[in-house]
Amino acid sequence: MTVLGIETSCDETAAAIVRGPANAEILSNVVRSQIDEHTEFGGVVPEIAARAHIEVLDRIVDEAMKDAGCGWDDIDAVAATAGPGLIGGVIVGLMTAKAIAMAAGKPLVAVNHLEGHALTARLTDDLEFPFLLLLVSGGHSQFLLVKGVGDYERLGTTIDDAIGEAFDKTAKLLGLPYPGGPAVERMAAQGDVSRFKLPRPLLDRPGLDMSFAGLKTALRTQAKKLEPIDDQTVADLCAGFQRAVADVLASRTKSALALFEDRFPGRPPVVVVAGGVAANKEIRSALTSTASEANARFVAPPLQLCTDNAAMIAWAGIEKMRLGPVDDMATSPRPRWPL
Numbered sequence: 001m002t003v004l005g006i007e008t009s010c011d012e013t014a015a016a017i018v019r020g021p022a023n024a025e026i027l028s029n030v031v032r033s034q035i036d037e038h039t040e041f042g043g044v045v046p047e048i049a050a051r052a053h054i055e056v057l058d059r060i061v062d063e064a065m066k067d068a069g070c071g072w073d074d075i076d077a078v079a080a081t082a083g084p085g086l087i088g089g090v091i092v093g094l095m096t097a098k099a100i101a102m103a104a105g106k107p108l109v110a111v112n113h114l115e116g117h118a119l120t121a122r123l124t125d126d127l128e129f130p131f132l133l134l135l136v137s138g139g140h141s142q143f144l145l146v147k148g149v150g151d152y153e154r155l156g157t158t159i160d161d162a163i164g165e166a167f168d169k170t171a172k173l174l175g176l177p178y179p180g181g182p183a184v185e186r187m188a189a190q191g192d193v194s195r196f197k198l199p200r201p202l203l204d205r206p207g208l209d210m211s212f213a214g215l216k217t218a219l220r221t222q223a224k225k226l227e228p229i230d231d232q233t234v235a236d237l238c239a240g241f242q243r244a245v246a247d248v249l250a251s252r253t254k255s256a257l258a259l260f261e262d263r264f265p266g267r268p269p270v271v272v273v274a275g276g277v278a279a280n281k282e283i284r285s286a287l288t289s290t291a292s293e294a295n296a297r298f299v300a301p302p303l304q305l306c307t308d309n310a311a312m313i314a315w316a317g318i319e320k321m322r323l324g325p326v327d328d329m330a331t332s333p334r335p336r337w338p339l
């Protein structure tokens with residue numbers, strides 16, 4: 001099967017062609033980021049995002065087709081993110097996919113964006129179900145048990161901010177540019193991690209839920225006391241913040257792996273990380289150590305497949321097509337759509 005995927009749920013306009021499931025191959029993967037449109041507002045503005053998707057999506061789809069050397073006859077289905085996400089963008093992507101599917105006479109697959117993230121590792125790695133997924137992005141922070149295509153169990157989630165959101169808000173309050181994650185990571189590299197004592201929220205409680213709002217507030221309080229803050233203080237605060245997040249994730253991942261072993265005794269434990277925050281080197285290295293201490297396999301797909309992209313949507317389309325009937329033209333965009 002060769003599937004065209006379309007992704008427009010946040011601030012990336014993306015199209016990709018993927019072939020599979022056997023000998024899976026990404027034939028093209030085009031991503032256009034809207035960072036330039038949103039930078040002056042310090043975050044994603046939904047209306048601007050939707051308009052920017054409309055302006056470029058047709059061109060991005062053409063480019064993906066050309067890069068893959070495909071004509072419409074080579075495509076077996078069109079898969080698009082149908083939610084969850086910023087509704088304006090989701091509408092643009094899903095309606096475009098419907099129009100292409102109808103005009104070219106191809107089946108339509110409506111993909112849950114989170115399912116796209118959840119299944120990506122099966123595109124790049126030899127990976128059987130079940131596995132544990134840690135999804136850490138700008139909109140989501142959750143532990144999922146991935147038991148099969150369409151069979152997901154949420155084990156824990158953030159009770160307030162998503163991790164990427166916490167990075168972005170922290171960057172904003174320290175005067176660093178959007179998107180905040182990479183900016184905080186760059187500053188943290190020059191910081192003294194031991195200067196500020198920041199909390200590890202919720203870690204005193206059992207379960208797999210997480211909380212990051214308190215961490216951000218604690219950081220703001222420390223920053224306010226020292227105003228006006230110099231560059232070294234910003235770096236030290238970033239280092240402390242990043243370490244606190246890495247500690248929370250490592251600790252929760254350890255508990256999640258223990259739970260995996262209880263649920264699937266004798267199965268080799270695997271933890272997969274996905275989402276934009278997975279680009280963070282300190283977090284990756286904390287997760288690598290946690291997995292190795294628990295004798296678990298740690299899988300981190302290449303960065304360009306961890307952040308939002310359409311190859312993951314095309315791949316989820318292939319995985320869903322394998323199971324049988326797909327969606328029809330009545331499929332609606334869904335701003336909220338838990339797995």
Ligand code: KG4
Nearest residue numbers: 137138139164181182275276277280307308
């Ligand atoms: O998965 P993604 O591209 O889009 C969403 O679905 O949200 O994730 C974007 C998020 C942003 O909040 C961004 O600040 C964060 O991922 N991020 C990072 C890093 N790179 C991106 N957070 C921490 N460290 C990074 N290096």
Ligand code: ZN
Nearest residue numbers: 117137307308
């Ligand atoms: Zn995402």
